[in-house]
Amino acid sequence: MLRVKCILIKVQSQLSSWVQMFLNTVLVVLTDLVAWLLGNNMFRKHFHLLLSAVVMFGPALSLWVSQHSVFAKKSHFLYRMFLRSGWGWTCIFVGAFVFLLSFSIRRSLALSLRHLSRLGVACGLWLAFCKLLDLLDNATGNCYEPLVAEPRVTPAQPLLVLREGESKSECLKAGMLWRGYDVSQDVFLLCLCCLLLVEETAVFGPYLSLGGFSDAPLRILFLFCVLLLALWIFLLLCLLAYFPQFPTQLLGGALGCLSWRGLYKVWYCLEPSWYCPGNPGLGLLNTKTRSAEAGNLHLKKVHFNEQQN
Incomplete structure (x- = not known):
């Protein structure tokens, strides 16, 4: 009986080791494949064009989707859990990845914080644009009070009466309608993220x-x-398909793409300094090359000394 238990324990340990090896192999193969795709120059150069095409032609999906779907309600779990705090989720996962990658390569806290500062700059830019868009909406908008009329007079829409002197927050709290120069902040956030x-x-x-x-x-x-x-x-496609607002969503996507281009294609391309954190990977990907060059130089010196002796 004791021998049978020992055999079972040994088989169980072997199975667990095989499962662990299989999962580790799947993890390595999957991450290598996805990392190759994201690191491909063609993908990086044309991803913003693909995203722009999604924003431009995404509202056409409203012709095929069903308005009775669960994604046609703004109270859906994904909208409440992720869309309202999209920037927080992005900062948590991207910040952890950037810090762990940079610190594991160079073991330099200053370098890791410099790479993390790119997220801080993007966060400040996003908050500034959201504040400016709110000010623009308040400055150009008007408050309207809907009046219920007889069906024979206005069968399609209720009458709207202009209410002057109302701010956007006061208008919405009173249950009235606000019409202004709106830019979709959700599409702007999703494109930038x-x-x-x-x-x-x-x-x-x-x-x-x-x-x-x-x-x-x-x-x-x-x-x-x-x-x-x-x-x-996926959430971007859902917003464009189930809640199409073509002019405002197009402006939000354009603002997100312009913000990315101004940061990653103009500002971060400068030399790293106190006002510029530099591009991703700067100071990290060349460590192996430098160490290899140093090793080759050391071998050349040793070989030269042996020839001299």
Whole structure:
């Protein structure tokens, strides 16, 4: 009986080790494949064009989707849980990935904080634009009070009576309608988060191709960032399909793309300094090359000394 128990324990340990090896292999293969795709130059150069096409032609999906779907309600779990706090989710996962990757390579807290400052700059830009858009909406909008009329007079829409001297917050609290120059802040946020995720996670592919060390936590965190990117694209498609507002959503997407271009294609391309954090991967991907060059130089010196002796 004791021998049978020992055999069962041994078989169970072998099975657990095989399962662990299988899961680790799946994790490595999956992360390598996704990292190669995100790190591909063609994908990075044309992703903003793909996102722009989604924003431009996404409202056409409203012709095929059903308005009785669960995604046609703003009270859906995904909207309440993720869309209202989209920037927080992006900062948590991307910030953790950037910090863990940079600190595991160089072991420099200052360098890791410099790379994290890109998220702080993008956060400040997003808050500033949201404040400006709110001010623009308040300055150009008007408050209207809907009046219920007889069906034979206005069968389609109720009458709207202009109410002067009302701010947007007071108007909405009173249950009235506000009509102003609106820009979709949800589309702006989702486009900016998608472009930021692609830029920050694209470093992982070249890092792995250089033979960089990556353990399971880093790979899992990278996959979480990829899943978050897929979720933002899905929510963007849902907003465009179920709640189409073509002019405002188009302006929001254009503002998100312009913000990304101004940050990652203009500002971050400058030399790193106290006012510029630099592009993702700067100072990280060249560590292996520098160490290899130093090793080659050392070998040349040793070989030269042997020849001299």
